[in-house]
Amino acid sequence: LNELVKFCLCFPIVASARNRDTLGLRPRDLIHKTLRFETPRAPHEKLVLEQLVKIYKRDIKPMEDAYNYNYLPIRTDVTVGQIQSKPIILFLGPWSTGKTSMINYFLDTDILRVGAEPTTSEFTVVGYETSIKNTEGAVLVSDKMKEFSPLEKYGQGFIEKFGGIGLPHPLLKKVTFVDTPGIIENRKQQERGYPFNKVMQWFIDHAALIFVVFDPTKLDVGSELETLFQQLKGKESQIRIILNKADSIASQELMRVYGALFWSLAPLINVTEPPRVYTGSYWPYEYKLNTNSDLFKQEEVSVLQDLNDIIENRLENKIALIRQHAVRVRIHALLVDEYLAKFKTERSFLSNQEQVKYEILNNPKRFDIYKAVTSKHNISPFDLPDPEIYKDFFTHNPLTEFMSLEQHCGYFSGCPMDDLETAITTSLPGLLPSVNQLSKTEL
Amino acid sequence: LNELVKFCLCFPIVASARNRDTLGLRPRDLIHKTLRFETPRAPHEKLVLEQLVKIYKRDIKPMEDAYNYNYLPIRTDVTVGQIQSKPIILFLGPWSTGKTSMINYFLDTDILRVGAEPTTSEFTVVGYETSIKNTEGAVLVSDKMKEFSPLEKYGQGFIEKFGGIGLPHPLLKKVTFVDTPGIIENRKQQERGYPFNKVMQWFIDHAALIFVVFDPTKLDVGSELETLFQQLKGKESQIRIILNKADSIASQELMRVYGALFWSLAPLINVTEPPRVYTGSYWPYEYKLNTNSDLFKQEEVSVLQDLNDIIENRLENKIALIRQHAVRVRIHALLVDEYLAKFKTERSFLSNQEQVKYEILNNPKRFDIYKAVTSKHNISPFDLPDPEIYKDFFTHNPLTEFMSLEQHCGYFSGCPMDDLETAITTSLPGLLPSVNQLSKTEL
Numbered sequence: 017l018n019e020l021v022k023f024c025l026c027f028p029i030v031a032s033a034r035n036r037d038t039l040g041l042r043p044r045d046l047i048h049k050t051l052r053f054e055t056p057r058a059p060h061e062k063l064v065l066e067q068l069v070k071i072y073k074r075d076i077k078p079m080e081d082a083y084n085y086n087y088l089p090i091r092t093d094v095t096v097g098q099i100q101s102k103p104i105i106l107f108l109g110p111w112s113t114g115k116t117s118m119i120n121y122f123l124d125t126d127i128l129r130v131g132a133e134p135t136t137s138e139f140t141v142v143g144y145e146t147s148i149k150n151t152e153g154a155v156l157v158s159d160k161m162k163e164f165s166p167l168e169k170y171g172q173g174f175i176e177k178f179g180g181i182g183l184p185h186p187l188l189k190k191v192t193f194v195d196t197p198g199i200i201e202n203r204k205q206q207e208r209g210y211p212f213n214k215v216m217q218w219f220i221d222h223a224a225l226i227f228v229v230f231d232p233t234k235l236d237v238g239s240e241l242e243t244l245f246q247q248l249k250g251k252e253s254q255i256r257i258i259l260n261k262a263d264s265i266a267s268q269e270l271m272r273v274y275g276a277l278f279w280s281l282a283p284l285i286n287v288t289e290p291p292r293v294y295t296g297s298y299w300p301y302e303y304k305l306n307t308n309s310d311l312f313k314q315e316e317v318s319v320l321q322d323l324n325d326i327i328e329n330r331l332e333n334k335i336a337l338i339r340q341h342a343v344r345v346r347i348h349a350l351l352v353d354e355y356l357a358k359f360k361t362e363r364s365f366l367s368n369q370e371q372v373k374y375e376i377l378n379n380p381k382r383f384d385i386y387k388a389v390t391s392k393h394n395i396s397p398f399d400l401p402d403p404e405i406y407k408d409f410f411t412h413n414p415l416t417e418f419m420s421l422e423q424h425c426g427y428f429s430g431c432p433m434d435d436l437e438t439a440i441t442t443s444l445p446g447l448l449p450s451v452n453q454l455s456k457t458e459l
Numbered sequence: 460l461n462e463l464v465k466f467c468l469c470f471p472i473v474a475s476a477r478n479r480d481t482l483g484l485r486p487r488d489l490i491h492k493t494l495r496f497e498t499p500r501a502p503h504e505k506l507v508l509e510q511l512v513k514i515y516k517r518d519i520k521p522m523e524d525a526y527n528y529n530y531l532p533i534r535t536d537v538t539v540g541q542i543q544s545k546p547i548i549l550f551l552g553p554w555s556t557g558k559t560s561m562i563n564y565f566l567d568t569d570i571l572r573v574g575a576e577p578t579t580s581e582f583t584v585v586g587y588e589t590s591i592k593n594t595e596g597a598v599l600v601s602d603k604m605k606e607f608s609p610l611e612k613y614g615q616g617f618i619e620k621f622g623g624i625g626l627p628h629p630l631l632k633k634v635t636f637v638d639t640p641g642i643i644e645n646r647k648q649q650e651r652g653y654p655f656n657k658v659m660q661w662f663i664d665h666a667a668l669i670f671v672v673f674d675p676t677k678l679d680v681g682s683e684l685e686t687l688f689q690q691l692k693g694k695e696s697q698i699r700i701i702l703n704k705a706d707s708i709a710s711q712e713l714m715r716v717y718g719a720l721f722w723s724l725a726p727l728i729n730v731t732e733p734p735r736v737y738t739g740s741y742w743p744y745e746y747k748l749n750t751n752s753d754l755f756k757q758e759e760v761s762v763l764q765d766l767n768d769i770i771e772n773r774l775e776n777k778i779a780l781i782r783q784h785a786v787r788v789r790i791h792a793l794l795v796d797e798y799l800a801k802f803k804t805e806r807s808f809l810s811n812q813e814q815v816k817y818e819i820l821n822n823p824k825r826f827d828i829y830k831a832v833t834s835k836h837n838i839s840p841f842d843l844p845d846p847e848i849y850k851d852f853f854t855h856n857p858l859t860e861f862m863s864l865e866q867h868c869g870y871f872s873g874c875p876m877d878d879l880e881t882a883i884t885t886s887l888p889g890l891l892p893s894v895n896q897l898s899k900t901e902l
Contacts, residue, residue: 267754268761271738274714275721279733282725290722295714308751311710318711 041300044124046313050320051122051327053187064331064447068099068338071447075439076342078432082424083352084413085345089405093166094341101163102143102192103224103330105323108216110234110241111198114260118229118298119193122323123185134198138177139215142193145182153178167218173210190327194219201238217247224326224333226254227319229298231261232273237280245284252287256322262295262315263307270295270308294319332448339444346436347399350389351406353421358383373415377407484743487567489756493763494565494770496630507774507890511542511781514890518882519785521875525867526795527856528788532848536609537784544606545586545635546667546773548766551659553677553684554641557703561672561741562636565766566628577641581620582658585636588625596621610661616653633770637662644681660690667769667776669697670762672741674704675716680723688727695730699765705738705758706750713738713751737762775891782887789879790842793832794849796864801826816858820850 036043072094080086086093107115111134119142120128127148129135141156141164153175157168167178177197196216220226226248248255259277262270277293285291296315303309326333355376362372362383376383380403390397425431479486515537523529529536550558554577562585563571570591572578584599584607596618600611610621620640639659663669669691691698702720705713720736728734739758746752769776798819805815805826819826823846833840868874 267751268757271717271736271754271758272733275717275736276733278718278721279725282722290715290719293714293718308710308754311714311751314711315714 040302042302044300046316047122047124047320050317051187051324053185053190056186056189061331065100065334067447068335068444069096071439071443072096072099072338075432075435075443076338076345079345079349079436082432083345083349083418084409085348087409087413088348088401089408090344094338095163095166097159097161097163097165098222099334099338100161102188102190103326103333104194104219104222105191105326106194106196106219106223106226107229108196108226108244109199109229109258110231111200113198113229113231113234114298115198115227115229116195118227118258118260119195121299122193123183123187124300125183125185127181127183128195134200136195136197138179138195138197139174139219140195141178141180142188142195143180143182144185144188144192146184147182148184149182151180151182153180156180163222167215170215170218171210173208174215177208177210190330191224191323194223199240199244201236201240213243213247216244220247220251223251223254224330225256225323226251227256227258229258229260230277231259232265232270233261235273235276235280237284242284245281248285252285252291255291256319257281257291257293258298258319259293259295260298262312263297263304263309266306267308335444335447339440342436342440342444343399346433346440347389347395347401349421349433349436350393350395351385351400352415352418354385354389355380355406355410355415356418356420358385359415369416373410377410377415380406483745485745487743489759490565490567490763493760494630494767496628496633499629499632504774508543508777510890511778511887512539514882514886515539515542515781518875518878518886519781519788522788522792522879525875526788526792526861527852528791530852530856531791531844532851533787537781538606538609540602540604540606540608541665542777542781543604545631545633546769546776547637547662547665548634548769549637549639549662549666549669550672551639551669551687552642552672552701553674554643556641556672556674556677557741558641558670558672559638561670561701561703562638564742565636566626566630567743568626568628570624570626571638577643579638579640581622581638581640582617582662583638584621584623585631585638586623586625587628587631587635589627590625591627592625594623594625596623599623606665610658613658613661614653616651617658620651620653633773634667634766637666642683642687644679644683656686656690659687663690663694666694666697667773668699668766669694670699670701672701672703673720674702675708675713676704678716678719678723680727685727688724691728695728695734698734699762700724700734700736701741701762702736702738703741705755706740706747706752709749710751778887778890782883785879785883785887786842789876789883790832790838790844792864792876792879793836793838794828794843795858795861797828797832798823798849798853798858799861799863801828802858812859816853820853820858823849 073096076094107119109115112132114130116128116130116136120126120130123142128140128142138153141151156162156164156178157175159165164178167174196219197212228244228248257277259274265273274293274295278290281291294315296312296319297303298316298319303312358376359372362376363369376385380386386397386400386403389395390400421431421433424433516539519537550562552558555575557573559571559573559579563569563573566585571583571585581596584594599605599607599621600618602608607621610617639662640655671687671691700720702717708716717736717738721733724734737758739755739762740746741759741762746755801819802815805819806812819828823829829840829843829846832838833843864874864876867876
């Protein structure tokens with residue numbers, strides 16, 4: 017409670033229930049009821065995260081390093097910083113559709129600057145601090161133990177357009193919001209001075225929930241937005257499309273606009289099921305008169321529930337993510353080991369080592385490498401990467417420089433592969449009951 | 460007024476304003492106000508139609524016959540019956556979505572049988588009669604002067620599934636409704652015993668307005684519906700998609716369904732603009748409680764206005780249609796004449812007539828036939844048919860059997876091409892002011 021009082025006092029919009037009304041502000045009970053952000057983080061959470069880091073460092077990282085896992089073209093790199101990070105809620109879409117206002121609304125603040133022109137020119141991380149605090153992008157990327165350090169590779173041009181705002185809002189103890197510059201069609205990428213699409217891709221790949229925000233005046237899909245949706249491929253389950261400012265038009269017009277939005281999106285998202293599109297008006301002011309405010313409230317509850325699911329399941333999701341990562345590292349190690357084994361066998365028949373390597377890398381099928389891995393280790397063939405990836409991988413990481421799985425085993429220390437497998441089958445799933453325990457306490 | 464009284468008395472649902480309420484029926488003022496079907500047909504209308512028939516018979520038909528126009532693969536054949544026919548309002552879509560109920564609703568009747576199972580198994584023409592009257596399909600197709608006679612070619616199997624219902628409703632003095640069997644996925648076409656798709660295509664090609672009716676439970680698009688939308692290509696401006704029974708689900712669910720419908724339709728309709736989709740509940744009963752009845756009423760008004768536009772503009776549209784037809788007949792005649800001229804010129808150089816014909820038909824471009832027609836007669840190249848069509852046309856209609864345009868001219872009778880051109884430039888547009896005059900009287 018003490019915290020809640022502090023939080024209210026320090027915030028720009030300080031409004032009692034009665035006060036809100038005269039200011040034309042909506043009551044915030046929808047948000048409070050659904051997100052329950054006064055519930056403190058359970059002490060258990062820290063413990064589980066520490067366990068996760070421990071398992072990662074002890075059982076997974078050694079295998080990553082032994083087989084240069086990070087040289088694979090993977091979309092999600094796992095670091096200690098990311099294990100300890102909060103889920104990222106990403107906001108993107110055309111300019112001035114209300115992305116920033118939406119964040120302000122959820123956090124009951126007006127600290128993020130909003131406007132009718134393209135206002136947000138920076139990637140802005142909104143995270144928890146005990147008092148309001150701005151952080152430079154350079155600071156955000158410099159701490160190697162923190163989640164945003166991998167972004168340093170996108171250069172100084174980006175870092176200058178990257179920043180953080182810390183707020184003492186309890187919701188930010190559980191999630192981190194990331195605001196992005198609005199998509200402006202016809203703006204050339206080079207004008208931004210940094211690889212905008214690559215940066216966007218990084219945030220998309222690391223986001224737990226992605227709000228793509230439209231408004232009734234910006235439904236045209238141009239090439240920039242098309243690129244964005246290409247980047248969103250494979251993240252369909254994280255995407256929530258928002259048709260914001262829905263109370264700015266009449267009901268009948270809203271239906272047209274809603275249909276037109278689906279019409280525009282259909283060629284961009286190639287899944288059978290239509291995407292979830294939520295209408296509503298995501299800012300603190302009352303709905304305009306004679307609009308379907310009941311519908312908008314229901315839609316907002318759905319949006320908040322999706323957000324709450326991310327919050328409630330953040331630990332399960334993290335454990336699942338790390339376990340999935342461990343599975344991939346294991347498959348990688350098994351594949352390299354199999355390539356190596358085949359190379360050693362074939363080498364004894366042929367004299368030209370380079371020729372043997374070339375043959376194996378270019379025709380892994382002929383040498384049954386993938387078949388061997390699936391059958392020996394009970395791995396689904398659908399989980400195996402494209403052989404082309406390994407052809408590329410081994411040009412930068414010479415096959416002969418790797419040791420076999422067996423060679424990594426020590427008399428006392430045992431085999432690191434056994435540790436990895438124990439993590440996958442026992443230690444990581446073992447964290448789940450404690451998470452469930454935690455949720456129960458929290459509720 | 461007398462007619463209106465008669466109409467009310469003879470109808471199954473006889474309900475005064477108060478009576479309607481206790482029966483759970485909606486007031487019908489929306490329909491009455493928008494369609495104004497008590498307004499009698501102006502006497503002028505008959506006169507204009509007679510003029511149209513006269514111009515058609517005198518100036519257009521002779522050229523059609525002289526150059527076998529009807530052997531071209533054209534989608535809309537013009538007959539005297541069609542000139543005199545009322546605009547066809549076609550209802551199609553998945554089974555049991557409320558197509559028949561919609562017709563009943565517009566006509567304040569329950570004479571067409573409706574049900575939760577696929578009820579309509581026939582193509583049913585609902586037209587005007589002074590008293591309720593059923594007509595067999597065989598009768599409908601037998602009158603050569605009537606619009607439905609071309610349907611005879613689809614065989615006895617179809618004619619048995621074709622019928623008419625006559626009603627003394629004033630709206631039917633201005634338009635004709637056509638109800639169709641609902642699309643059932645997984646039903647094989649041959650089971651119907653007649654060329655269902657061809658029949659459907661005929662109705663689509665001759666309809667002034669096409670309502671494609673869906674309901675929230677039938678949004679899945681299967682191969683039958685896909686075929687249907689292929690048949691609807693080129694008729695986009697006539698299509699109105701109805702999401703019927705919209706009051707059977709909650710507002711939020713309706714938005715989802717509405718979006719899903721656009722999602723399903725997007726791959727089927729390849730136009731940039733989204734189609735017009737109207738929600739609503741198109742039957743006589745009151746909207747279910749707690750649904751967005753204001754929206755549904757607005758949507759219904761939009762639907763009725765579209766229907767009213769067809770009614771108001773029926774004469775203009777008909778004149779425009781006949782004029783468009785005359786333009787096509789003229790282009791056809793000019794093309795045949797040009798083929799003939801080229802043939803005669805080339806024949807004098809080469810001895811082998813068959814060889815000359817073959818060359819001209821297969822390489823009309825080399826002989827500048829199409830270029831000559833566009834430049835000599837100021838015709839847009841986009842209005843010219845595909846040369847392949849003429850290659851096919853001349854195999855059934857030997858080039859040498861046609862006479863040149865000049866040969867058709869008589870000393871006293873003049874040239875039929877001049878008559879056709881006068882019709883296009885003067886007589887047909889000349890009918891328009893009288894139509895406008897008529898509308899003003901009517902209003």
